Amino acid sequence: MPIIGCIADDFTGATDVASMLVSAGMRTLQTIGVPTTSLDDDVEAVVVALKSRTLPADEAVTQSLEALAWLQAQGCEQFYFKYCSTFDSTPAGNIGPVTDALMTALGTDFTVACPALPANQRTVYNGYLFAGGVPLNESGMQDHPLTPMTDANLVRVLGAQTHQRVDLIDYATLSEGSEAVEARIQALRSAGVGIAICDAIDTQHLHTLARACRHLPLVTAGSGLALGLPANLADRLPAAGQADALPAIAGREAILSGSCSRATLAQLEHAREHYPSYHLDALALADDFEGVIAAALELAEEHLDRGPVLLYASASPEDVRRAQEALGVAEAGALVERAMAEIAQSLVEHHGVRRLLVAGGETSGAVVNALGVQGLRIGPSIDPGVPWTTTFGTPAPLALTLKSGNFGARDFMTKAWGMLP
Ligand code: ADP
Secondary structure (H helix, E strand, C coil): CCCEEEEECCHHHHHHHHHHHHHCCCCEEEEECCCCCCCCCCCCEEEEECCCCCCCHHHHHHHHHHHHHHHHHCCCCEEEEECCCCCCCECCECHHHHHHHHHHHHCCCCEEEECCEHHHCEEEECCEEEECCEEHHHCCHHHCCCCCCCCCEHHHHHHCCCCCCEEEECHHHHHHCHHHHHHHHHHHHHCCCCEEEECECCHHHHHHHHHHCCCCCEEEECCHHHHCHHHHHHHHCCCHHHCCCCCCCCCEEEEEECCCCHHHHHHHHHHHCCCCEEECCHHHHHHCHHHHHHHHHHHHHHHHHHCCEEEECCCCHHHHHHHHHHHCHHHHHHHHHHHHHHHHHHHHHHCCEEEEEEECHHHHHHHHHHHCCCEEEEEEEEECCEEEEEEECCCCCCEEEEECCCCCCCCHHHHHHHHCC
């Protein structure tokens, strides 16, 4: 039975925290939304990926409580509300309202809040969040289109969103060790504080905090705290050394790309030197959708027996602009996503593809929907933040990796295959 149940407020954040749990020794499954069926896998942690970060607060609360109820039904013992390391939220929420609701549902009077991820230059000092070495409200996040962060003081920011009293566990206490932190938690609790913002300016602070949280039913944090929690459970993680092991999945291999990000374009250039490829032109798709797809699949069928085949719509900024001017920005994106989804479905259903690499965040969303993926067992990372996974919910399990645009080194698309069992 899983021990840690995590509720993540967006999809890539869910993969991030899941990868952290795996790297720290817990076999982990990530679900896409709240599953309708029970867990059928032998894992120690489950991460439910919601898309609740910028929903109206009451909807985010409803979804988070549904996720909590499902995780409780699977047997989870400790719960983790995962948000962004830049504490993305508005005065209306959603970090405060969701935390309040989870605390009430779990019957607990205290939790911590710590977005820090020092390895990525997200640190909290005296309650102030720094990103890239500067205060949050000078980091560019003050101009975020959906969740502008104009105050770096998290005690104030969270205080405005929650019914709980908010106070601080500072770096000096964290530097003293987990017993000092536990004593501070007791003192805050006695004083009626419900949520403590926790400093962390290096990774050791996160390990100390995780140790001090071992008896809390709920923690709230960025992905960083996940590095420390598995150590609390060491005697219950028999397979800790192989937490990223995946079952072997045999079958044909394909790469689908709808990402036009710079890193992806460089990866495609490299991959084209190694694999047969077909470029799906957006304007040609608008002209003859089924014809272009048939041509792409025909090329794939011709080569799939000899190794990976690359099918991509990705294009240079000029070509993308030309397609957008002709078709409309949203329409061009949707058209290409629909093409990628249809190709993915056909490759799996009719062409024997079982190992699939998808580049592009939105593209991945479209592909995952088309394939009926309900969840992902998290395996070894190909590059930081991009693990191989195996799917559940699909008629047969697939090996799948979902790469968001700017992730991965130049040889990502060629080296990935050698990392599968
Ligand atoms: P990334 O993770 O790099 O941002 P996404 O898949 O999230 O990639 O977004 C890329 C968007 O660009 C998708 O909506 C995709 O359908 C669209 N797109 C891909 N190729 C083209 C193209 N040639 N012309 C216009 N839009 C395209």
